[in-house]
Amino acid sequence: MVGGGPFGLAPGEWTDDTSMALCLGDALLPGHHASGGVGGPTWEPADVMRRFTAWYRDGSNSHSGKCFDIGATTAAALRRFEADPSSPVAGVAHPDQAGNGGLMRMAPVVAAYAHDADDGALLAVARESCRLTHGADEAVDGCAAYALLLKGALRGVPRGELLSSSYPPVAGGGAAGSPPPPPWAPAIAQVVGGATYRAAGRNGRGIRGTGYVVDSLEAALWAVWSATDYRDAVLRAANLGDDADTTAAIAGGLAGALWGEDGIPPAWRAQLAWADRIGQMGEELEGAAAARAAAAPAGLHPVLGDSHRRRTEETIDSVTG
Template structure:
């Protein structure tokens, strides 16, 4: 599969699709991979025409199918940044055949600057956090240009992560530790689809994919957890197993030494199981925790119907396309491509390209399985809170695999104190001289770990994907 140069300005519908060689598919995994990618794009396209529309307005005029117009004036079936970034990520995996974070950022930049893999040929919709990260990345590339004595952007973009990791001053992670928009979750699918044969690796690299543009542990862990669900769906687990409160416990080995953060753990334990949906607090906002909860609510309550779930996700309102795209990744992986209405697929822009990319993910993922293995030390060392000067810890290679590196000067106890100080309700002033009251806060933290997740909600992230 060959992808055009961004400077050729070839629209996705005009990219030549070359079929992947056939591989045995005893358990219908290929159809599930297609379903996940098509589900993402279908959800995106269904929600595109009503993006930012409030729930109350959609109650009066609910979306029931593909439609044109809306915020971006798109044709029915055209998709937005969610699918464009998902295809950029997939194209990186297919082209490099490895997880190359630098190449991924290069392709996101191509989309942002040149409209690479955009349904309109230009970037018309981008979240604030993603835009900031890509602007930082473009500036940091000047470090590489100087270090390698390169003359133009094309040469710098052609570097691999194996090359750039040798430059100590360059960091491929271009976000701070407080950025928790839903951008990394909307584009996620191809990482767990590619690496599903190695669940622990799929979970680890899904978290790494988030850190490139969204550095919050909430964004990282939301992607790790959702990747585990997608992997489990591909591996044939039942819906009851996927939505079980025991899912995280039963698959704990997939997550390495780093536990899920409290906000994501609360969702894993079933916070999304609210029959009243919107009336009970489910929201399709740009904050990744709320987006994850909304997508899982739609999956849990869809009555085993992709149509029901994706429309429910859209009609929550606000970040309609992203909520539905996130739902579509998991629902498509579980129900398969055949569950998506044929009339929607007929209208879906560049459907054949998406199917072709899905098939290549399946093909190269099968090949990579025999050579790529997760190392026992591939886990996050990221504490709950990092001092500003320790933000954006570098990713570096460790025996051919990826490892995030945080300065050793960050002490676990100090980070835990920061966590208590920043997150517990009405915390007292915290200082080293008050260490004697730390056990009291430990007990409060234990008591509030799950039932009081509302104290962790931070609505200022809304809309900053």
């Protein structure tokens, strides 16, 4: 390696956020590389955890062939899964486990379900993908909120509408068939409502990009809200310091959906490690999302019960078969 950063990274090389996102993308598209891309995504928690573990132990899905950075909460969950492979949803629900490790890898999940008419399956998979390693309510709800925002951005909702406190899916006023207002953890509700990050102004007074999921989501939304373009959003996130790679990954996912591939500086795209593989995965996830929506009969995800919990579990059953 030629870089001088803390991990010896060269420009265009990436860290655990992207490695774990690639693992998720591979798990959502198990047959695509072989079959040329037909059919919708699949969701199998144990398959995801096996791929995370292969990265952790053997460096798969790392450009260097090594896992050179992993969060403590993630590593502990992967070790629990290794000890008991029958329990892939290995995150601990204690509030002090509310790190940003689920949030940082969320983009492929959203891409795979972005064409659904309703948000039920997206929310169920987003939440469970977080619980694989991070089970605290704030971590799980942060993922759900980000998933709704990223889906909106992918579907062309303008930034000013998306990052307002009244964006319907987040506020609970989505189209018929959409879930009721999610029972957001209070700190996440405050962030997605926007009072905190908009009050910080363009100079980001009080914004901190730490590993705590509430700080991390707030910082990423602030970076996108206050930016003039994709480059500005990612630099604003990274320059907060602290957990800079992860804040920038979360902000960059949303910024990429808003400003598009053409909005990414050409010099950055030219330097990106594994650019062909990442680009191909994006196209295959888009194809899987479209195939899933085309195959869905009307009312694929009906409201099945009174409680949000029950519907979520049944939706997971319908997703996983």
